[in-house]
Amino acid sequence: xxxxxxxxxxxxxxxxxxxxxxxxxxxxxxxxxxxxxxxxxxxxxxxxxxxxxxxxxxxxxxxxxxxxxxxxxxxxxxxxxxxxxxxxxxxxxxxxxxxxxxxxxxxxxxxxxxxxxxxxxxxxxxxxxxxxxxxxxxxxxxxxxxxxxxxxxxxxxxxxxxxxxxxxxxxxxxxxxxxxxxxxxxxxxxxxxxxxxxxxxxxxxxxxxxxxxxxxxxxxxxxxxxxxxxxxxxxxxxxxxxxxxxxxxxxxxxxxxx
Ligand code: PEP
Numbered sequence: 001x002x003x004x005x006x007x008x009x010x011x012x013x014x015x016x017x018x019x020x021x022x023x024x025x026x027x028x029x030x031x032x033x034x035x036x037x038x039x040x041x042x043x044x045x046x047x048x049x050x051x052x053x054x055x056x057x058x059x060x061x062x063x064x065x066x067x068x069x070x071x072x073x074x075x076x077x078x079x080x081x082x083x084x085x086x087x088x089x090x091x092x093x094x095x096x097x098x099x100x101x102x103x104x105x106x107x108x109x110x111x112x113x114x115x116x117x118x119x120x121x122x123x124x125x126x127x128x129x130x131x132x133x134x135x136x137x138x139x140x141x142x143x144x145x146x147x148x149x150x151x152x153x154x155x156x157x158x159x160x161x162x163x164x165x166x167x168x169x170x171x172x173x174x175x176x177x178x179x180x181x182x183x184x185x186x187x188x189x190x191x192x193x194x195x196x197x198x199x200x201x202x203x204x205x206x207x208x209x210x211x212x213x214x215x216x217x218x219x220x221x222x223x224x225x226x227x228x229x230x231x232x233x234x235x236x237x238x239x240x241x242x243x244x245x246x247x248x249x250x251x252x253x254x255x256x257x258x
Pocket of ligand 1: 015017174178179181182184218219220221239241242243254
């Protein structure tokens with residue numbers, strides 16, 4: 001499949017992980033919003049749960065184009081699930097997107113492909129966009145299994161979703177060995193995997209949907225390497241961890257995208 005000049009808008013997401021209180025998140029939303037200017041790319045931030053409401057208020061107050069992303073979700077709609085947060089709650093808090101299957105959730109909290117799939121479905125059911133995170137470990141890459149692992153995760157998360165879901169799903173390719181390590185995939189490695197992911201997604205969702213799907217790269221992206229990574233024709237944006245915690249470094253990535 002030729003991934004040609006697309007109708008795809010770039011998307012840059014700052015994943016704040018377990019950093020920033022509500023007050024700190026408000027400050028960072030304000031600084032990012034002030035520096036955004038007229039960008040062609042969509043820009044979003046993913047605060048921790050308690051910071052979602054303050055961040056949403058600041059976005060609203062400033063009439064900022066920033067979008068709000070949740071880092072995780074529990075797939076049940078409500079009930080006796082102490083510590084959990086439902087998709088409906090996240091939608092009500094102002095989130096438009098939710099991460100599903102971030103490698104830290106898979107590795108530290110034990111989310112397997114089945115759990116990730118349930119999260120994807122719950123997010124769609126609440127009218128938001130799931131960001132399906134996939135990526136191989138270093139051992140899997142060294143064993144020559146990177147494409148098959150990523151393909152399996154993609155299929156588990158997306159195969160057989162309702163058409164509307166397949167049409168809105170965002171995919172984030174995040175090689176585990178590049179997350180938080182300072183070791184970024186080369187632009188060639190990223191583009192090659194993104195091309196393969198788009199091809200696999202075409203098998204699941206059809207060429208048309210695959211050609212429109214946003215496929216983001218994540219893994220030690222920063223202001224110095226973002227432009228080269230984004231030059232790949234199948235790289236439609238970046239999911240940024242560490243470099244999203246300061247307005248200036250995050251904005252330099254947004255500018256590279258926009
Ligand atoms: C992430 O958390 O999704 C991520 C890519 O982190 P970092 O940019 O710090 O590698």
